Amino acid sequence: QVRPQPVYDVIVVGSGAGAMSAAVVAADQGLSVLVVEKSDKYGGTSAISGGGIWIPNNHYFAEKGGKDSYDKALTYLKASTDGKIDEERLRAYLEYAPRMIHYLETRSRVRYAVAEKYPDYYQHLPGSLPGGRSLDPELFDTSLLGDEYDNMRKPSPTTLLMGCIAWTARHAHKAMSREFGWRLMILGLIARYKLDFKWRRKTKMDRRAALGASLIAALRRSLMDRNVPLWLNTDFRELVVENGRVTGIEVVQGGKKMTLQARRGVIFGSGGFEQNQALREKYLPQPTRVSWSATPPGNNTGAALEAGQAIGAATDLLDWAWWAPTIHVPGEEKPRGVFAERAFPGAIVVNGLGKRFVNEAAPYLEFVDAMYREHQKDSQSIPAWVIFDAHYRFNYAMGPLMPAQVSPDSRLRKEWLNTVYWKADSLDGLARQIGVDPAGLDATVKRVNEFARTGVDSDFARGGNVFDRYYGDSNVKPNPCLAPIAKGPFYAMRLDAGDIGTKGGLLTNANAQVLHENGQPIPGLYAIGNTSASVMGTSYPGAGGTLGPAMTFGYIAARHIASA
Numbered sequence: 363q364v365r366p367q368p369v370y371d372v373i374v375v376g377s378g379a380g381a382m383s384a385a386v387v388a389a390d391q392g393l394s395v396l397v398v399e400k401s402d403k404y405g406g407t408s409a410i411s412g413g414g415i416w417i418p419n420n421h422y423f424a425e426k427g428g429k430d431s432y433d434k435a436l437t438y439l440k441a442s443t444d445g446k447i448d449e450e451r452l453r454a455y456l457e458y459a460p461r462m463i464h465y466l467e468t469r470s471r472v473r474y475a476v477a478e479k480y481p482d483y484y485q486h487l488p489g490s491l492p493g494g495r496s497l498d499p500e501l502f503d504t505s506l507l508g509d510e511y512d513n514m515r516k517p518s519p520t521t522l523l524m525g526c527i528a529w530t531a532r533h534a535h536k537a538m539s540r541e542f543g544w545r546l547m548i549l550g551l552i553a554r555y556k557l558d559f560k561w562r563r564k565t566k567m568d569r570r571a572a573l574g575a576s577l578i579a580a581l582r583r584s585l586m587d588r589n590v591p592l593w594l595n596t597d598f599r600e601l602v603v604e605n606g607r608v609t610g611i612e613v614v615q616g617g618k619k620m621t622l623q624a625r626r627g628v629i630f631g632s633g634g635f636e637q638n639q640a641l642r643e644k645y646l647p648q649p650t651r652v653s654w655s656a657t658p659p660g661n662n663t664g665a666a667l668e669a670g671q672a673i674g675a676a677t678d679l680l681d682w683a684w685w686a687p688t689i690h691v692p693g694e695e696k697p698r699g700v701f702a703e704r705a706f707p708g709a710i711v712v713n714g715l716g717k718r719f720v721n722e723a724a725p726y727l728e729f730v731d732a733m734y735r736e737h738q739k740d741s742q743s744i745p746a747w748v749i750f751d752a753h754y755r756f757n758y759a760m761g762p763l764m765p766a767q768v769s770p771d772s773r774l775r776k777e778w779l780n781t782v783y784w785k786a787d788s789l790d791g792l793a794r795q796i797g798v799d800p801a802g803l804d805a806t807v808k809r810v811n812e813f814a815r816t817g818v819d820s821d822f823a824r825g826g827n828v829f830d831r832y833y834g835d836s837n838v839k840p841n842p843c844l845a846p847i848a849k850g851p852f853y854a855m856r857l858d859a860g861d862i863g864t865k866g867g868l869l870t871n872a873n874a875q876v877l878h879e880n881g882q883p884i885p886g887l888y889a890i891g892n893t894s895a896s897v898m899g900t901s902y903p904g905a906g907g908t909l910g911p912a913m914t915f916g917y918i919a920a921r922h923i924a925s926a
């Protein structure tokens with residue numbers, strides 16, 4: 363007896379933020395929707411991310427009196443993507459991103475607030491804003507998920523205050539930059555956590571989720587509100603194509619192959635290929651390692667990319683990732699991204715020659731891109747080394763090292779010495795331990811110490827714009843991103859050329875339809891998020907530049923399917 367094939371209008375592959383946004387919108391359009399997720403947890407990289415979304419011209423900023431416009435944002439995006447992205451796609455993004463977030467805010471459980479002070483990443487480009495386009499998720503009460511919370515991919519406790527208290531990116535920034543009132547704010551967060559007696563009896567973890575976990579929890583609850591099924595442990599393998607149209611997918615579930623029919627469309631929201639070493643070696647610049655990626659191990663291995671290619675889909679940007687330097691910590695399943703700390707005053711990054719090669723405070727994509735460019739010259743910049751002194755160590759965090767004033771060396775894990783950090787009484791001794799040229803390092807530090815005194819980095823202009831200074835220490839003068847490296851002991855940490863996902867993939871049009879190599883849309887097939895070649899091209903225009911487009915093109919795909 364042949365079992366009937368499950369039939370849905372729309373099948374969404376993957377359960378990251380883009381995929382689940384698409385599923386919510388498709389369900390609201392009256393379509394029957396199924397979400398399939400390969401792993402035993404839903405949420406993907408989106409769940410462990412900051413959850414920030416970059417939405418130019420959004421209503422939150424406007425309501426606070428902020429000034430932005432479609433035209434201004436288009437000027438900025440055209441400049442940052444360097445004319446290499448089809449303008450129709452850029453326009454679709456700018457038109458629908460604010461509508462998408464307004465829709466989710468009013469129709470679903472998703473809630474955001476504007477991070478007014480988070481600047482666009484390229485302050486030198488026309489149309490950039492010093493803040494107002496990046497949105498930060500509000501805290502979400504996970505008790506609303508019931509048992510389904512157990513199936514969610516959980517963020518690392520390191521993203522939580524004291525390893526257990528949820529805080530937003532706005533909270534974290536206020537504390538990190540020691541803005542007025544930050545101590546009171548922390549006390550408030552701790553008090554609210556402690557006074558939640560009912561939840562405290564259940565678990566040490568906060569009832570609330572923040573960042574990407576908040577976004578994913580809110581989207582999952584929104585799917586539950588709509589009775590949209592989400593199948594875990596269901597691995598997409600191949601597309602089913604009939605007469606040139608995608609009509610379904612083949613999956614493996616519990617070791618068994620199954621065909622699922624999609625009457626109206628298949629939406630790939632199954633991430634990039636960053637967890638596939640063979641594809642990394644095939645497409646990304648070398649050297650490259652899965653173990654440098656800050657994304658969940660084993661999830662995103664590029665099955666959708668290969669299935670699309672197998673039916674003639676066009677691709678783009680396959681040699682690009684959303685680069686971010688990472689630090690490996692023994693015993694942790696993935697490395698940690700180094701996003702903010704590079705801008706703190708008193709830490710510099712050098713290559714094997716002991717030379718700086720980039721503005722340390724630069725956006726993370728440009729930082730790793732510079733590692734690769736420099737490495738091509740002399741094979742000395744992957745890995746790179748971040749160097750700081752005892753003054754920095756006392757006051758600021760670096761990767762897993764919390765400031766020594768709260769976590770002195772004596773309290774660090776023993777196995778971290780010479781694996782996560784290196785330490786010596788002199789810069790010369792430090793350089794020799796890590797295999798960096800001592801004379802080069804000495805000359806660099808002398809030069810940077812002079813920059814710290816004058817406040818002007820004549821080599822790389824660090825701290826020269828509002829983006830750099832966002833993570834600087836406003837109490838440090840004359841330049842909040844520069845301080846001398848003078849007080850021993852001295853420290854070094856290794857930075858790898860990591861990523862937070864790949865950004866190349868299936869080429870799509872303004873409707874998120876996958877294009878065939880002949881330029882025509884492949885009927886029934888859509889791609890969003892890191893499965894698609896990014897609408898941002900080789901740029902990262904602002905915080906939330908990956909999730910914003912993933913959710914926006916999810917919204918667009920769902921509506922296009924409904925209207926087709």
Ligand code: FAD
Nearest residue numbers: 376378400406407408411412414598632891892906908909
């Ligand atoms: P994912 O969210 O990874 O979702 C893909 C899902 O598809 C996964 O669950 C995966 O298991 C599933 N899948 C894969 N293959 C299959 C298959 N064959 N069958 C079925 N399912 C499959 N970006 C921002 O914009 N803002 C931020 O604040 C931000 N912060 C970040 C912080 C960190 C620490 C990291 C690591 C990343 C951050 N990013 C951020 C990047 C962002 O998280 C990713 O670019 C984004 O989540 C990618 O979304 P996606 O939907 O394409 O993939």
